[in-house]
Amino acid sequence: MIPADDPSAPVTPQAPLHDAAFMADLRQLMLRFATLQLSNAHAAEDAVQEALVGALKNAQSFSGRAAFKTWVFAILKNKIADTLRLQQRSVNASSLLSDPDDEEALDELFDRRGHWQTDERPATWSNPQACLQQQQFWVVFETCLNALPPQQARVFMMKEYIELDTPEICNAVGVTTTNLNVMLYRARLRLRECLENRWFVQGERA
Amino acid sequence: MMNCQQATRLMSEAQERPLRLREKVALKLHLLICTGCKNFSTQIPWLSQLMKAHAQGQDQQASPPTGQ
Numbered sequence: 001m002i003p004a005d006d007p008s009a010p011v012t013p014q015a016p017l018h019d020a021a022f023m024a025d026l027r028q029l030m031l032r033f034a035t036l037q038l039s040n041a042h043a044a045e046d047a048v049q050e051a052l053v054g055a056l057k058n059a060q061s062f063s064g065r066a067a068f069k070t071w072v073f074a075i076l077k078n079k080i081a082d083t084l085r086l087q088q089r090s091v092n093a094s095s096l097l098s099d100p101d102d103e104e105a106l107d108e109l110f111d112r113r114g115h116w117q118t119d120e121r122p123a124t125w126s127n128p129q130a131c132l133q134q135q136q137f138w139v140v141f142e143t144c145l146n147a148l149p150p151q152q153a154r155v156f157m158m159k160e161y162i163e164l165d166t167p168e169i170c171n172a173v174g175v176t177t178t179n180l181n182v183m184l185y186r187a188r189l190r191l192r193e194c195l196e197n198r199w200f201v202q203g204e205r206a
Numbered sequence: 207m208m209n210c211q212q213a214t215r216l217m218s219e220a221q222e223r224p225l226r227l228r229e230k231v232a233l234k235l236h237l238l239i240c241t242g243c244k245n246f247s248t249q250i251p252w253l254s255q256l257m258k259a260h261a262q263g264q265d266q267q268a269s270p271p272t273g274q
Contacts, residue, residue, distance in 0.1 A: 073261060077261070110209075113209060114212060115209055121242035122246045123245060125245070125249060125252075128249075132256075145260075156257070157261075159221075160253070166222055192250070
């Protein structure tokens with residue numbers, strides 16, 4: 001017998017799927033990620049659809065929204081990795097690398113001799129492990145990730161989340177290894193600086 | 207002597223490929239005298255862990271901000 005809706009009842013395994021708002025948000029999030037990675041709205045739509053269908057097959061085994069979200073993103077990540085591996089692009093780095101504003105902003109971190117500007121020198125981050133448990137930290141992290149130039153965010157996620165290797169990323173994006181290394185370097189400089197300014201130093205001053 | 211810009215570039219590249227012995231030695235020497243770069247060297251691998259934790263939905267399980 002199916003139990004009646006009772007607000008005090010424990011969350012049932014199927015709950016995430018029956019929560020239309022949660023599913024709509026999740027789908028939006030997946031689409032945004034897939035579109036950035038695949039640079040193709042149609043392919044992104046397909047990957048999201050397939051990932052959701054795949055996840056629903058095993059929907060019984062999830063104890064809540066977080067577990068379901070993790071699972072569905074793991075499937076999406078594999079779909080995107082497969083699609084990217086099949087893509088062949090010709091090298092066309094100019095559109096990705098010619099961002100004088102970005103170069104200038106990063107050059108300001110260092111002085112003419114290539115040493116850190118006094119106020120840009122990386123500080124000690126106290127107890128970074130603890131931030132994993134704080135919701136507010138993840139809001140900051142997401143803000144910093146979204147503040148990256150889109151192509152830097154894209155390759156950073158390809159490398160650190162989708163876990164493609166260097167030749168695969170170069171192929172998918174159409175850049176040389178040297179270009180890719182520069183893009184990843186800039187992404188890391190920027191992300192590090194943003195986290196330090198918005199979280200670690202703020203926290204210490206507070 | 208390696209400067210901070212070169213050292214940070216190399217530390218980023220170390221995430222992509224194993225450094226050559228010559229590069230490792232030059233970097234080590236720089237880190238001995240530069241606290242900024244020494245901090246940077248621990249933070250760069252940490253960014254990678256954060257990206258993975260974020261993607262795996264750890265942020266969903268984090269406790270809400272305190273003070274409520």
